[in-house]
Amino acid sequence: MLEVKNLSKVYDGDVQALKNVSFTVNQGEFLAVIGLSGSGKSTLLRCINRLIEPTEGQILWKGQDVTAASQDEMRRIRRKIGMVFQHFNLVSRSRVITNVLAGRLGYVNPMMSALNLFPKSDIEMALAQLDRVGIMNQAYKRADELSGGQQQRVGIARAMMQEPAMILADEPVASLDPVLAHSIMQYLEKINKESGVTVLCSLHFLDLVHRYADRAIALNDGVLMFDGPPSEIDDEKFREIYGKDAERVG
Amino acid sequence: MKKSSSLIKSISVGLVTLLVLVILAYGFTVTNINFEETRSERRVASLTRILRALAHPRIFDYEYKEEDVEIPFYLGCPEGGVEFPEVNRSEAFIVASVACAEPKETIVVEGYNFQENSSGPINFIGFSADAPEGVPLQMGSFQADAQGNFRVEVTVPNRQIKEDPQAIRATGRVRVGSPTISRDAQVTWEKIVETVFMALLATTFGTLMSIPISFFAARNLMSDIKIPLSNISLSLVGWPLGMWLGLKANQILVNLLSPLFNSFIPTLAGTIILPILGFLFIKWILSKQDEDAELKLKDRFVNLLYTIAAAILVFASILFVGKLLIQIGIYLTLDKEAPLYFIRRFIFQVGDIIIMLLPAISALVGGGLFGGLFGKFGQTISDRIAPATGKIINLIITPIAGAAIAVLILQGVDWFYQFNNPDITLYWPAGIGAGIGLAFAIKASPKRSLPIGIVLYGIIRTILNGTRSVEALVMAIVFVAWVGLGPFAGALALGLHTVAALAKLYSEQVESILEGPLEAIQATGANRLQTIVFAVVPQIIPPYISFTMYRWDINVRMSTIIGFVGGGGIGFVLQQNINLLNYRAASVNMLAIAIVVSLMDYISSKIREKYV
Known part of the structure; x- marks a missing residue:
């Protein structure tokens, strides 16, 4: 479904964030991306929907080359790839429902949506998505009135509005406490198992990886160190990924 | 070693002190500082006279x-x-x-x-x-x-x-x-009202104009606009062509419809029917459009025709509304003594402004339509066609674009300097522009995107900074020459200055928004307009309100002195009173200014507190 070939990214100032990374993601998979902070996880996820322009390499999405796509094609590709962020990235002064409806922007008529006019079906769908993550009663509050866990659920609802084939989750639970972290991960799992949406999720904690991921890939300093089931990450692999002095927690 | 360095240090401190004293001494001469004069009896007497008069504002007559x-x-x-x-x-x-x-x-x-x-x-x-x-x-x-x-x-x-x-x-x-x-107090009241409204209109106009400009002057929005050369050159050709076509279409349409405006009933009928027709038509187009479908060339052409038809309908509707307002306005303003005369006059003026702006709007719409269309075509060339062919196409169209732009610029310059010489206004710029275009076409790869956004940003910032550096007082002199003495000239001058100043302040607010929501909205597949509406606008509303209030505050203060150059408002009377040595009346004027300015200051700070 998604094929990443020899992907490299060099930022201005010669910082090499990704070095020749290649892997594939299969339909319906829950794939975890692990690695230290600054190992290139965020860059990798953002290269896939070209929020960051890759320097070299190819990304094939259902056979189509993302790196060579025109603006119109990119719009069609992006709307099929939902994204969830570590800091939720909600528009805090807008209402929850507006934030969720923003997920439809890739589908609706640009002029109409600029006037904040959405089809009735989209509004119903937004409420249904909020219901699914259990916060339909908060729909008309301002986004910044919600707690962190609730905000991330809005983020997931927004991604689900895109009717995505895949969700990119960039450390979705890193700014939440462990209990909330599990509840958010369970939503992602539910989306993955029930709706068959492929999930590509970067994570910090190995126990979360073991618990939720079908497969894991690991990055260290922009280089792909590991690709396989989480159960294969033994102590030796762990030190390869996280460095010699690392100790396992959790 | 240590000792000598401390010696050098104290010598250098001494030298710097000496230098500062010399500079100050020179400053005394240049600024004519002379306190002997201030102590002379004659001066003290005149100072006393003025201060005493100022302390007795003639508010009441007995x-x-x-x-x-x-x-x-x-x-x-x-x-x-x-x-x-x-x-x-x-x-x-x-x-x-x-x-x-x-x-x-x-x-x-x-x-x-x-x-x-x-x-x-x-x-x-x-x-x-x-x-x-x-x-x-x-x-x-x-x-x-x-x-x-x-x-x-x-x-x-x-x-x-x-x-x-x-x-x-x-x-x-x-x-x-x-x-x-007193008579002075009455005049002061009239003029201070004029002053406040002058500031209000200038601020309103300035705010409306500067909001769209501020997006183009924000580095974070502009820096990632990168498009290939073929797109740029074709847009550059498309814009002026479209603007010209828009102006022509405007003329034709106005001529065609003008018989209808001779009497009231057809004007009214058109004003009612055309907007309904336009609305239904646009609704029909939107219902037909399928965002998912891959468009064929024929569909694109049909879409273009629809868009043009819709534009003409909208345009005609605006024309009818404007003409109707003018007719109603003329009818209502026959009697100058009638109650609510100002509202009647406003109706006429709004109609007049609409009609006046129509050519500009149609030129902009035409330019946008054709610029966008040509640009899209250029983008397709870059996306779909092999680099070698793309290069050849670039080698042809970029020199044309360069020549066209250079000639247009020189035509503008010609208006100021009146060369009346085709060598200067046509042949040379065409040649040089084509040369520059050719150089670009040779250098740039047809597939690579060029950072046109940051270039546009630079141009707009430069224009804004240039405009801002001209004081509103100086602008008022030009506007007084154009529209005559009075508050209208002052409002125009303040408005223009406000556009430049607010656009800069606003754009800095856009530059300081959070990147996260922007990224999230982009990731949903939203286009640029949607990204601005959904991720940028909600974040900038509070600072925009705050800066608008702040600017109104400034404009009230500025409008009190813009009358000094004939721009109307209280400054006009204040200057007269000072020149006539009528200090007690001038004192009333100054008192009114002080009250209004401090009141504005208070109100604007209250409102800003509420929104920030």
């Missing part, structure tokens, strides 16, 4: 009961002296301690039988052949007691000695009746 009492007086005692003048002791009378005096001598003047508590000036009246009526010169003033008597010391003025008798006159005044608002 009616006075006045009585003049005059006695003859000799300036310079003639040989043999003079008799004290006879006075009628049954009425009010004054007595001087001497009947004659030398200039600058101090004498005592006593008055009796004046009105109770009356007060007024004691004047020396100088008679001459030129002024047989006499020229009064104030020597002092008196305040009578409850019996109507007074005694004051006054100084005889320093005038030429004369043989003929001069006079001393005491004028006693008592207020009668209740005070009335």
